[in-house]
Amino acid sequence: MNMRVHTGLSIVAVVFTAYLAVGGLVWTSPVSQPALFIAALSLYLVTTWLCVFWDFAPRPAGAEPRGEEAPAGALPKGASLPLWLCVLVLATTVLVPLATWSAVDEGARLQPFATWSLGGIGALLTIVTVRRRPLYAWIGVVLLGVSSSLWIGLPNSLALGLVGAAVWVIVAQLLTGLVDRAAVDTAELTGIQRRSFEWLASQEGRRRERRVRVQQALAVAGPLLIRTIESDGDLEPEERERARLAEGSLRDELRGPRLLDEAVRARLQQARLRGSTVTVLDEGGLDAVSPAALERIRADLAEALAGASSERIYIRTSPHPRVAVTVVGRSRRREDPDGDEVVDLWHEIAHPRPTLDR
Template sequence: MISLPRHLLVGLAAAFSAFHVVLGVYTIRMPESAVPAVVAMALYAAATVLSLAPWPTLRLPIGVAAGNIGVTAVGLILVLSQLDAAEENGYATWIIGAVGTLMTITAVRQRPWFAWAGIGVMIVAVLVWTGDPLELPALGAIGGPVWVGVAHATTLTIVRASRDARLLELAEQRAAEWQAQEEAEFFERRLRLGQMDSEVAPMLRRIVTADGELTADERRECLHLEAAMRDEIRGRRLLDDRVRNAVRDARRRGVEVTLLDDGGIDDLDRTAHSRVTGVIAREIGGTTADRVVVRTAHDDDEVAVTIVGLRDADPALTAEGLEEEPELDLWLEVPRQGDAV
């Protein structure tokens, strides 16, 4: 695809616009009074500069586009009112071509309906001035609509092509995301199967060998293995080898441990993640609570992980019908940044 630098296109538009001003200066003695023509040149030059200015977007501000129509009407009145339509005026009717150029710029800056309105004002003004529609081609009033039509069609084509390109880009991004998700799920499945093979398979073989007759310790170990597999699914980034060992030892001591990763620490770097999991392993390893819940906070929170430990009510009191709420034994918020807690 061939593309032209923006400054080159702006330079060409400025050169065409300046050419009309040069024609106006060249024929400055033909009107009855030069003052209206000079005012029209100044207005036209100002409108052109504003239309070619580097606005934040390609789309021309609506105030500038509406102002171009006003400059068109005023410029035509100022210039044509000083000329005799019955005589040969030559390039003294430069304002007609200038309006066509200005409206073409307006159309390219994605204000086509303002451009067509300006062309309509020009045609009406020329018809009122000459009184003969057949004079329009001779005065150059046909070139403006043609250029505006070309600019309008080209702009529509470019806008549609840009929109299609954006849609294609979005489709490619979604396809890449889908592929990444599929690969991640495939990797996750392989990881889970590998863990099951290394951790659970020996116990499964033991169950088969014992024909399902397990000791009480073996049954408890099965429950611990099942909880460990559940941790791998729900705990995700809350886990590393230190946390796994601490959780396993805590469960063997009779502590009920729950790990819940809701994605709040996915953006932590390796150092911060190691700091957070180190705190989790330390607190779980030294807890005296009966139940421990570790959960991630929101990703926009200053806290990365909350650790809560609860101590169950005294069984003797519960047996006597005196119900008590669990006692808070541990409450710790691990910050996302900073030194270890």
């Protein structure tokens, strides 16, 4: 709950309960046991204000409240009252009317200063309901009804405040439930809005990346495509070689952009100039890698490709928790050029370990 709202409601509760207690001090007839009467008022005020100010101090953001856990998806609720305080409330519900009516003469038990406890205890039970203990509030209503009926009779109890106490508890429970429902709905709507913003941001990032890729493709392949159209496909050997290299570069940019930097692109270009067929595939595993770790992986990849002379070179990312990238080279044996290819290059690049600041 917002701290300002909490403070405002607490002030209202204190002022209202103090007003009810002061009403009990307006004696319109003699009180036979004034000390007992004032002791009942004091017990009532102490118990009520304990319920109001229990766990009043603001908690740090994100801290879980003590007491009953909030249902799944609900916003954090105010702390519920502890069990010992609920027992004190029930004891106060029984003792305060008992002491009040015992302290006055039998003929004055229907006077407003003698029946203040009906409204006062009703306000106390309303506070208990708001503090997430509705069961104890209803037990208090029953106890209040039984004790008041024994002292002044059920009809007088209903007419002088028992019905109002029950109505207050009902209204407090309904309003608390509605506020909680509204809090849950607000949390769900906030989550939906956040997810929609994240989806829009990801789509914008993808569109921006596609524009960059298209611009790179046009920069690399545009002149060659124009030349191919102009010559009707009759290209010089050098132009065909440039087209082969451009196609390989475009495939690298589309299939494994996270593995590429200037050094890696240069090594791939050199391998293709030596006649190697290079395949780069990003199959996941690097999404959660930090920029610094990704930079070290690229540096290791460029070093692994520095002296690669295999006929076919395969570079793949790995979902393995330890291995980040695997580089495999395959070639035919010189003594058996028509035989099967064998692996002549195998290099695994491990995920860099995070460095701890000392």
